[in-house]
Amino acid sequence: MNSSVMKRSMYLFVLPALIFYLLFWIFPILKIFQYSVSDYNGFVQKFNYIGMDNYISLFKEGVLVNSIKNTLIYTAVFVLFGNIFSLCLAFILNMNIAGKGVYRSVAYIPTLFSAIVVGFIWSYVYMPDSGLISSVLKAIGIDGSDFNPLGVGTTALYAIVFVEIWKNIGTNTIIFLAGLQTIPNELIEAGKIDGCSSWKLTRYVRIPLLAASITINVTLSVVNGLKAFDYPFIMTNGGPGTATNTLIFKIFKYAYNEQLFGKASALGVVAFTIIIIITGILVMNLRKKEVSL
Template sequence: MKKKKKSSGILSLVFPRRMYLFVLPALILFLIFWVIPVFQLFYYSITNFNGIDHNYDFVGFKNYLTLLKEGTLINSIKNTLVYAITIVIGSNLLGLVMALLLNLKLRGKGFFRTAAYIPALFSAIVVGFIWSYVYMPDSGMIASIMNLIGLDGSSFNILGNYKTALFGISTVDIWKGFGTTMIIYLAGLQTVDDSLIEAGKIDGCTEWQLIRKIKIPLISATITINMILNVIAGLKAFDYSFIMTNGGPGKSTNTLMFTIYKIAFTDQMMGKASAFSVVSFIVIIAITIFMLVFLNKKEVEL
C-alpha cells in the first residue's frame, strides 16, 4: 500500500523553522530600533557625552545626582503629572458626555459625531499654531470676543502667565483628543444590550440612574482603555509645550519630554539627557503599572 502524503497547506505554515523565518524580520527591526537604543541610553547616562564628540568620559551617577540637586527633574515630573491628570479628567468627561448624547436617537447625530472627531485629524503642529492665535493677547479670537462684550482683551494672556500656561496647553490637547475618546466610548455603549435598558425603564429608572447603574458599569473596560490611552498621551506630552510656549513662561510648561529635548539638543548634554530619560522611563512605567492595577480593580468592583 502507498503511504499517504502528509497534509500540507495550513499545517505547513506552523512548521517551527518556517515560523521562525516569518518572525525574523520583525525581530531584527525590534533589535535595531528598540533593544540596542535602550542599552545605548543606559550607557550614555553614565557618561558626559555631548551628542557630537565621541571623546567622552565615564562620570558614574553624577548626571543622576545633578538632576536631583537642580530640581529640574522634580519640576518636570510635577508639570507632567498635572498635565496628564488634566487631560485624563477633561478628555474622558467630555468624551463620555458627548458619547452618551450622540448615542441617543437624535436627528443628524452622524454629522455631530463627525464634527466632534475632526480636530483629531489635524496634526499637533497645525493645532498648536491655530490655538496660539486663539490665545493671543489683545488681537486673538478670545481677546477680540472680550473686547466686543466690553471686557479688556489685552488682559487675557493665558500663555504668558506661569499659573495658567500649563492648563492652557492641556486644554488644547483635550480639544484635539476628546473626539477619539468619544468614538471609543460610543463603541462601548453600542455593546450594551437594549433589553437591559428597557428593563431599567420598566423598573422606573431615570436617565441618570440608567447611566450610573447600567451603562457605566457595562462599559468599565472601555473606561479603562480610555484612561490608559489618556495617561500615556499626558506622560509623553511634548508638542504643545514646544510649539506654543517653548517651555515657558519660566519652566511652568517644562514637561518630561520637553526637558529631555532641551537638555539634549539645546544644551547639548546628551549624557545628562540620557540620565533624565532613564528616570522618566522608570517614573512612567511605575505610573502605568499603578493605573493598570487600580483600574482593573475598579473594573472588577463594577
C-alpha cells in the same frame, strides 16, 4: 511537512520582526541607560563614565522636581477632564437626535489636524490684545487686552492642557461611543421597567459596562500626558520661565539645545521609569475592576 520543519519555518517568519524590535527598541533603550552615566554630548563618540553625576545634577538644579511636577499636573488634568468631557459627549451623540452623524463627524474633526497646526491655531486664539478670545471680549464690551493665559506662569500649563483635550476629544469620544453601542437594549429596557431613572441607568448600568472603554481611554490619556511635548514646545517653548517644562520637553532641550546628551539620557531614564510604573499600576487596577464587574 513534519513538526520540526514547521517550527523552524515559524521561527523564520518571526525572525525579521524580532530583529527589528531588538534593533530599534531594545538596543536604543539600553544605550540610553549607558549614556545616562556618561558625559556624552551627542556628537563625539568618545565619552567618559561619570557615575550618577547626571542624576545628582538633575536633583540639585531642581530640574527633575519641576519637570515631574508639571508633567503629573498636565497628565492629571488631561486624564480627568479629557475623559469626563469625552464621556458626556459620547452620551449626547448616542441619543436619538436628528443629524447625529454630522455631529459625530464634527466632534472628530480636531483629531485630524496635526499638532503643529493645532498649536498655531490656539496660539492665535490665546494671543493677547489681537487674539480671537480678546477680540470677542472687546466685541461684547470687556477689556480683553490683558488676557494672556500663555504668558502667565500660573495659567500657561492649564491653557496648553485644554488644547490637548480639544485635540484628542474626538478619539476618546469614538471609543466611548463604540462601548455604548455594545450595551444590549434589553438591559436598558429592563432597568426602565424596574423604575430606574436615566441617572441610575447611567450610573449602575451604562458606566459599569463601559469598563473596557474606560480602561483604553484612561491608559491612552495617561501615556499621552506623561510624554507631553508637542504643545509645550510649539506654544510656549517651555515658558514662561519653567512653567510648562515637561519631562520630554526638558529631555529635548538638554539634548538638542544644550548638547548635554548624558543629562538628557538620565532624565529619559527617569521618564521611562515613571511611565512604566504609572501605566503598569493603572492597567492592573483597571483590569481588576473590569473582572469584578
